[in-house]
Amino acid sequence: MSVAAAGDETAGDRGLDSLFEKHGERVRVLLQALSGDGHAVGEGTPYDEIWALRFVLSHPEDAEAARNAAETLRWRAENKDMLAAAARGERLKRFESIEPLVVAQYHGETSTGAPLYIIRAGISNTMALTNTHTHEQMVEFMMYRKELGFLLCDAITRKTNKLTKLVTVNDLSHVSLLAGTDKRFTAVLGAASKLSETLYPQLLDRAVLINAPYIFGAIWSIIKGLMSAKTRAKVAVCGSSDTRKGDISKCPFAKLINLETVPSFLGGGCRCAGGCVRGVSNEQTVMVGMSNPEDGLTPATIAARDKLKVYVDVEAGDKVACYVRVEQRGVEVAAALRPASGGKQAETTLLQKFKHKSDLGAWEKVIDIPQKGTLVLVLNNEYSMLNSKSVKYRVAVLEASDAERLSTIDDDRV
Structure with missing residues (x-):
């Protein structure tokens, strides 16, 4: 598994200087088009050449890049309060009932310093989540998490002068067929994936599926249908079936990351006090529950x-x-x-x-x-x-x- 997906414009040099040398004129055309339509873009705004570069790299046609960038700016204006909270690192009160059920967090880094987003799908309680929250609430939460990843990658990009993308690692240990085929949650994943492709181009480097159970084929046949061909091309399946016991080096994923920053349940060397991801013990193998806020039971x-x-x-x-x-x-x-x-x-x-x-x-x-x-x-x-x-x-x-x-x-x- 290589770092970049097939057909990726950034498969080689990700240095900003070389990317702007190749795509700089298209970036300027895009910003001029957006400015002409009344959008506040360009130098001195968050929506400058580095931001616009991701749209140019993802869309070979100028009109398509402009259409997606304009849609992104409209969405960001409509969701400015949520995005401002993400920029301040604030945890939003309306997500407090969702967070304990989704065992996922940015933790660790790749060998090049890019962030990892680790998801413990097998112990996340998607049934309780979908029973107590609307489709819109869950999608909004997913986009809030995506914004956190964008902020991390954007900051590293500007610091290193290299285009930075995140790697998601989905730990499928203990995933059941029932949980994997919850139609309500797969609909949420599909909607979030579609939105992300428009709003956060060139953000996802690789999506690594690790510790896949024997029923993985049945689950994957459902989930992949909700993804675009572009997103599916970035998915990689690790050959290791149990990183708690097996040799993590068998997984190509290991070559991408700094193992000392990766939680122990993925074969890494990190054991954070209280658990590396969302305060859930690295040893936990059962699905998280839904405690009563009044008594904590x-x-x-x-x-x-x-x-x-x-x-x-x-x-x-x-x-x-x-x-x-x-x-x-x-x-x-x-x-x-x-x-x-x-x-x-x-x-x-x-x-x-x-x-x-x-x-x-x-x-x-x-x-x-x-x-x-x-x-x-x-x-x-x-x-x-x-x-x-x-x-x-x-x-x-x-x-x-x-x-x-x-x-x-x-x-x-x-």
């Missing part, structure tokens, strides 16, 4: 002969408050600490397995953390052959003041 259903694992990255000396409520019958509860060093080092048992029944009410405990690692709280229903169990839970690292106050919680039921 996350509901979940644990199928018969199955278990739920909740992961929280912790430091030595942390105190972690755990709360579990079972709606009917009971589940087995246990907790262990997975060392930060990884490898084959054994987990440390922090809470011996016991059965907690619904008639006992809520179970609460503050667990002391002896060393850096990942706390794994296990709610086990494997012993039940027929009955699924509905639970609500909360696991959180306490602030110092809260830890002192809650350290006296009665845990006689353990």
Whole structure:
């Protein structure tokens, strides 16, 4: 897999000087056309020659470049408040209910310093997202995230004098066929992809799909139909099926990026405190839930002969408050600490397995953390052959003041 997609005008030298030498006249024509139509463009505005260059590179015909650039300027005027917030690095209140369900974030960089946008599709909760938000709200959120990427790439471009594009890395670990074929969310992806092609030309370098499951073919046949041929040409599939265990070097993706900046679940060397992407532990393998904003509890259903694992990255000396409520019958509860060093080092048992029944009410405990690692709280229903169990839970690292106050919680039921 090469850095640039087939047919890319920037497949060779991405230096701005050489690009303007080749395309400078078309850039000037585009800016003159936009200015003549009453748009504020050119030197001294955000919409200068560097901005216009991306449209010229994406559209071989001047009229097409002008049409898309004008549409972009109209869209940016209509969405100026959202775009201004993105420029200030503000998190918008109207996206607060969306962000916990979409496990995605700009994190890490390529070998040339371009940003990576990492998506953990398998543990993002698209069903909860589409059940609680409109199509328009979700598309707007996607475009807000795209603007953040554009701002990063534009800043690097101006600093390095080289046209910079982003690489998206979509981790497909734990993707299910059901989640992959949610028609409402695939419609959102299709709309966002179409808008991005108009509003953010020459922004996407490569879209890397990694840890593809065996059902990937069925999912891809649906998603690719929503993409233009130009976007599909930028998609690359990594041959590694599990970057947690396998050799990341087998994936051409590894040659593009600075592995030390990439999260450990992708085979990289980064283990951010609290998790590298959206505060979700690098060890988490189950879909994120949708917690109640009033009590912070996350509901979940644990199928018969199955278990739920909740992961929280912790430091030595942390105190972690755990709360579990079972709606009917009971589940087995246990907790262990997975060392930060990884490898084959054994987990440390922090809470011996016991059965907690619904008639006992809520179970609460503050667990002391002896060393850096990942706390794994296990709610086990494997012993039940027929009955699924509905639970609500909360696991959180306490602030110092809260830890002192809650350290006296009665845990006689353990």
